[in-house]
Amino acid sequence: MRAIAKKIEEVIEKVDEEREINDLKDMIIDIFRRCRNCNYCYIDCPLLVSTRGLASQGPSGMMGSIYYAIRWDALSADNAESLRDILYSCTACGGCEIRCKQSATGLPIIDVIEAGRQLLVDRMFGPLPGQSSALKSLLINENPYGMLAEDRIKWLNEIEEDISQKVNILSKGQKIEYLLFIGCTSAYNHELINILRSILTIMNSLGVDYGILGEEKCCGDPAKSVGESALFEDLRDLNRKAFMETGAKGIITISPHCYNLFKNEFDNLKDTFEILHYTEFFAHQMDQGNLIPKKNFNKIVTYHDPCYLGKRNSVYEPPRNILKVTAGDNFVEMRQNRESSLCCGGGGGRMFAEVEENPRLSEIRVRDALEVGAQVIATACPWCYIQLRDGVKNSGNVGKIEVKDISEVLAEVL
Ligand code: SF4
Ligand code: SF4
CATH class of the missing domain: 1.10.1060 (Fumarate Reductase Iron-sulfur Protein; Chain B, domain 2)
Incomplete structure (x- = not known):
């Protein structure tokens, strides 16, 4: 039978x-x-x-x-x-x-x-060869980087205790107001540790009731974007269950890729939770007078729109509002911005594959920023950050321009 x-x-x-x-x-x-x-x-x-x-x-x-x-x-x-x-x-x-x-x-x-x-x-x-390895790792480790799932939260040990001790690591059933979703790239790439440090410092200074998942998993973007829908659906369901258990009213993401999925591809998740990118949350807090810069960011800074935040979700102004308040007249726009912004080359699963490009999109973007006299390109996506930093190196512009996340710019002036 x-x-x-x-x-x-x-x-x-x-x-x-x-x-x-x-x-x-x-x-x-x-x-x-x-x-x-x-x-x-x-x-x-x-x-x-x-x-x-x-x-x-x-x-x-x-x-x-x-x-x-x-x-x-x-x-x-x-x-x-x-x-x-x-x-x-x-x-x-x-x-x-x-x-x-x-x-x-x-x-x-x-x-x-x-x-x-x-x-x-x-x-x-x-998919392409590198993407297959990422999928394999997603299946085994719930992250696309071949890293152990149990090491996901190790980054917290690299952050100063006065910051990390205020972070609520949620245990099963524990309730909070906002869930901060870290994402695989920020969790495993040590070169992004200052972005996490900056975001946590700002969250702590706001006194918000927030927490992070003790056993966070990939949002599923690497699977969805390369066409592995079954794996994406498994990760979506696991994540949704974990989110529901927190009782949070909002989910704040660091990566625009997680943001895009939670907002548009997790069925009706956005009816239960307010889905926010951290730039939206911080810009709102600034509007409310809860984040007041103590000084001006004194370098000329421009903004690179991450596609999954800008063109895919029309979030153009909150990151700019943060930069306008922190940098004032030092904020300049590149020729291609908002809807006409040029992609950094990292979306659509391309972070896991070698696609031949000449010139590389990230290098063009660095030149665009130099053209308007920027000393800093600020962005708001871990993948854009990595791509642009490589773009600075590959185009021979180290020392002429820096790449920063908006959270780093903001943390420097608070
Ligand atoms: S812009 Fe024109 S060619 Fe391009 S997809 Fe739309 S209808 Fe087709
Ligand atoms: S890379 Fe080209 S085809 Fe793909 S989403 Fe962008 S504009 Fe459309």
Whole structure:
């Protein structure tokens, strides 16, 4: 009997999987048929600058390549590698969608690209090699960096005791007002420790009732963005359960990638919790008079919009408001800002893969900042921070410009 039940379960699972694949294909076909082929979206795609080899694809071309692979039943080993390279080059910056909305039919281009990646993963033609290792680690360690889950909170030992002792590490069932979600990159990358130090210092100074999870897990962005939907869904469910147990009224994220997922991809999570990026929370506290700078940030600073905060979620002003208050006239804008901001190259799963670029987007961004006389590029995303710092090194500009997180700028003047 048990064997029959198992067999039935397997058949149901297979039917469900096939249905999901067919739904994905229908969705891609339906959306691409609404594309006018006007190519307005090409104007805002950073790939046209950085990956010339794939340039002819552009946003609508990427959609077209997966559409025709489905229509011609050509999702095969013969063309899988080129299709994979095209689809996985996208940084999911959102520029094309904004342009399509403003000038054409408003197509959800990133959904099509992610669905195409899901089809490739299903046929075992995707993702890119480095991304496969990240997925393996996600499965085993619940982080994409190959680090042990039990070491996730070790960063706290690197922070001065007067700061770390005020951090509430939540045990099961413990309630707080705000949950601070640290994220894998901040937790495991020691070079980002000063960002954590700055954020905690500011949180402590506000006297907010906040805590962090004792057993935090990845938000699932590396899985979702490369098309591994089942793994993403597992992480989403585990996270949601842990969030519910805190009874928090709000979740504050450090990474715009966690923010984007909690806000847009965790079903109705945002109906239960206020989802905030830390820049939104701090900007609000400044408005309320709870964070008053004691001095002016005295270097010329510009702001690089993280795509998952700006173009993907229209959070443009809170980070700027913090910089305007802290730096005053020392805050300058780059030519490409807000909706027209250039991506750093790290989104869409590309932090885990080598995508050939010439020039690198991060280097272009550093040059953009130097062009307006900036001594500091401030950003508000751990991946942008890493990308830009590499951009400074690779473009030979060490000593001419520094990269800082907005929390570091703010902590310096409080
Ligand atoms: S702007 Fe929209 S409609 Fe025009 S080519 Fe791009 S995706 Fe298609
Ligand atoms: S999301 Fe960004 S990188 Fe991807 S196709 Fe659109 S504009 Fe290009």
